[in-house]
Amino acid sequence: MNDTVRWGILGTGRIARDFANGLRDTPCAVLAAVASRSQDGADAFGEEFGIPLRLPSYEALAACADVDLVYIATPHSLHAENALAMLAGGKGVLCEKPFALNRAQAERVVASARARKLFLMEAMWSRFMPGLLEARRIVASGELGTVSQAHADFGFAAAYDPEARLFNPRLGGGALLDVGIYPLSLAAFLLGPVAAVQAQSEIGPTGVDLQTVFTLRHADGALSTGACSLKARTPGLMTLSGERGRLRLDAPFHRPPTLTLTDADGNPRTLDTPYLGNGYVHEAIEAQRCWLAGEIESPLMPHAQTLALMGVLDEIRRQVGVHYPGD
Structure with missing residues (x-):
């Protein structure tokens, strides 16, 4: 059984760099793609972390067939919109906190993941420490x-x-x-x-x-x-x-x-x-475990608690x- 998980990162800011560094210490993780709002941004990030696919739009990542899980590292106001797009593209989603701007947005994202039977988790990394x-x-x-x-x-x-x-x-x-x-x-x-x-x-x-x-x-x-x-x-x-x-x-x-x-x-x-690496390793391990097991949520950060x-x-x-x- 192939237990390798191919990751894409959406966004190229500080938190994206922290997570990319964490993936370097995560067993079975492959950082396959990064998406930015510009080709220059994707190229710079991809060069820094040795990422083969450097995509100039978020839409391109949603459509990318070479990615299993996407880590969303965009500003708070884009989290729900980005998560919905990645789920529509068939990707599992690890969405940086806060999960959305409000509960109504969060409910739409959770409903989409459940309807598609795709993994979705709020990236509250501390819970996995x-x-x-x-x-x-x-x-x-x-x-x-x-x-x-x-x-x-x-x-x-x-x-x-x-x-x-x-x-x-x-x-x-x-x-x-x-x-x-x-x-x-x-x-x-x-x-x-x-x-x-x-x-x-x-x-x-x-x-x-x-x-x-x-x-x-x-x-x-x-x-x-x-x-x-x-x-x-x-x-x-x-x-x-x-x-x-x-x-x-x-x-x-x-x-x-x-x-x-x-x-x-x-x-x-x-x-x-x-803890392992810079700490982000632990939430990445849990996301991969859930993805490989076909689970759509984690018991440590379940959908119901994110919504509450x-x-x-x-x-x-x-x-x-x-x-x-x-x-």
Whole structure:
């Protein structure tokens, strides 16, 4: 049985480069094609990574017979449109987070994948990291007791440019969709579905959020808080607390190199949680596993949870007053 998977990358920005580097360390992965909006862009990226097929349009990648899975690395505002095009071309899709701009867009993409029986997954790479899987195991084991609180933050200081991706509403800018999705998604991964949310934001001159803080109530009653910022360099930690102890996902918590487990007496213990390559390897391995098995979704990032979290993001934006074209 041939277990080689042929990848195409849609887009040639920083995140596309990170994923391409990750594929270099991914068993059975072949980076077969890259598509850009220009031939020059595709050629430059293809030369850098030794990619044989260098396509001058996104449509060309959808029609390419030499690609199995496509990684979508375009701006947020194009994710749904690009995913629909790749699915229509018979490709499996790994779509960078945020999966879409809103739940309505996400529902159309999921419906298309299900109708075509094609693999589709949100590229929330952190869920596949050894550190996150070990944290989930520890929480489920009861070693901490019942985990009733969690806190996480993700913030950095970005140079302000109203036309840049991070600040442009036409491109789905703002702290929430870019980095706030990490504390949200990983809190749901570790503590279960979100039942309610309350949020506050600082809105910038272009109408997107520069900073957002939100509180989640999970379905089993646990509470978690998440903070994200384009203005502040935050610690980048996540802490989960129960009556028997606490667990810290050490910085950066979305790809933790270590976990710190502290018992009820205050005694800390460090657990090493190394990952392969630059970390993107783990989500690529899972996508390939699903594709080769004929599965259309992953149990670690299922469609239903992607849709539920897109709904939470919609509600946070409603509360704080952030709107995008197409909402």
